[in-house]
Amino acid sequence: MTMGGMLFAPEVLADSLAETAGYKAGLALSLAELCKHLPEDCELIQASEQGFVRIRSEKYDEIFYRLLHRIGNTAEQYDGDSTGIGLYHRYKDEHLVEYQGVLEIFIKVMPEAMRAAQQESTKLLDPRPFVLACKEKYGRVGFEIAMGKIQAMIKSQNLSPHSGHRYVDWVAPRKLAELFSGGSDTPEVGRFIDQRYIDYLSSNEVALSEMHWRKFEELTAEYFHRDGYRVELGPGSNDDGVDVRVWRPGNDDNPHIIVQCKRQKAKVEKVIVKGLHSDIEFEGADFGLIVTSSELSPGARSVVTARGYPIEEVNRSGLRQWLDQLRTPGTGIVRI
Template identity: 30%
Template sequence: MGSIVWNLENCVNTILDIIVIKTGIVISEDYLIEILNHDFPNSYFENYSIRKNNAVRIRSEKFDEICWSVRKRLGELEKNSPLFIQNIDKILVWEEQGICYSSLCRKILQMMSDIYNPNNPQFIDPKPIIDQLVSENEYPIEVIVEAFKDILHNQTMSNTIKPVEEILWDGGISLSDLFEKEHIPLKEDEFIDQKFINYLQANPEKLQYMHWRNFERLTAEYFNRQDFEIELGPGSNDGGIDIRVYNTTNKEKPYIIIQCKRHKESHEVKIETVKAFYADLLFEDAEKGLIATTSKIATGGKKAISIRKYPLNYAENKEITDWVNKMSKR
């Protein structure tokens, strides 16, 4: 592979363009440089403000590595895996059976190329291609599916911005929204954007810094995905109850009431908060109460729950991180 020689500032701007479109998350140049200096210490990006007008030579494979690393840090990629074939052992078994996997992949790519209209770029529906390949009865269905998985993986890993990606790009969401203000997702059935969940899964230390209202939304989304009916409070003047969770079979009273405490990890939820929340639970006649926090419950609060047998549970930083891991998807 060859090298690219260019102005460092142009290089950074190109990386930023790729990252924003591929991840759907809009970040600042300063944050990009912070990530690059963390992941690639003592590299071209050190003292960027001073060196940005300098010329740099970057090999194309190194440029890909840089882009993959940032995309992973933003939560879009789960791992850096540039190999086209993901399960080489399975492919070798098929090759021994006389199935030419590479020929199938080339055939699929040609079929996709025949469908693609450069004058009207659109994502290609794989179903008609799969149906045709199955009807031809030349390759087993599991081989066809594996080939599509590898092709999709290759396209996902590509750092080339395709015309269809530019046309269909929705402008992305600003990462700063996660920390600075309430962000309402475009999808009505979601409480928080999936891109933010993926980002938090890749950066769990950022949970304690997210906007308190978005933490409430994250908590609501966790229970929403368990098929409960969710009532997210107004965010202020809510009487200490941020979320009401209802069983679909009984909507007369809450099954769980939740109070969310987005604190820094060093800031414990005090016993007074626990006692006050128990009073809220009695007033609501809910079956259970839950305090969800990015920090932890003070020892006195935990003892009060245990000794007085309050029907209260708590989810501390580790449990919240587990929630995020369960909700992440790519």
């Protein structure tokens, strides 16, 4: 650290960004992946590999928050507002008195909460005395401002590259490359696919067509599992064309849905539709589902309609909705 900025020795800037993002988001990034997700900063990162670089501390934070967003750790890029200044602009016109009053209560009450946390040897602060005091004095508006202040603190602590707090205590970073090359490690968060990959895809939808086919099947199985169904993920090879089987809760008879996953850029042709229909009849399923990063071809859709096949489609648009549902709660901008 230098006066007015941060000085990085050769190779240290990239290591700092990758290691800190790995700690916060649980994804291990290579130098090439850093540049891929930070193209506007790539020249700086590459220069730092060869020699010393100096940047302002606020510039470093900006780069780091941009990286967290682009690898899916935050649904929107964090602006670094640790004091809740955004609350001031939200309430200054109609509720300036309440806003100033909440700050006064904060200065009075929160030091006691910090002392209590220290006595109990915990990093967790109890915000209830502060929030309840604001609600008692200023009603609903006071409650909203107090909650906004607390949420700004929490977001800052969990996202700041200079704090040891994070939203999820990952055991170890998972390589981002595994999303595209496969891998069979048991997910830390999730039943079939690790939550880190879901969050990444939610911010990088274009990667759906590039992900490993097995991970694509795992994403499909994860969606139905979290929706309350009993799910069986096929072996991945020699599965007779059925990638995922789905049963209604409490029903062990024939599958409710059999799923064919097609992670590809080309449109799904009618031969796939005909094969899935044969599997539906053979297994006695209620209907079949084609999950694809592309979409059905016009010919495939015509076959489904003309022959009345009980087949539905989840294409890229549907996958986008799945990712919105599956991404980690609380990683977006908090709105009261």
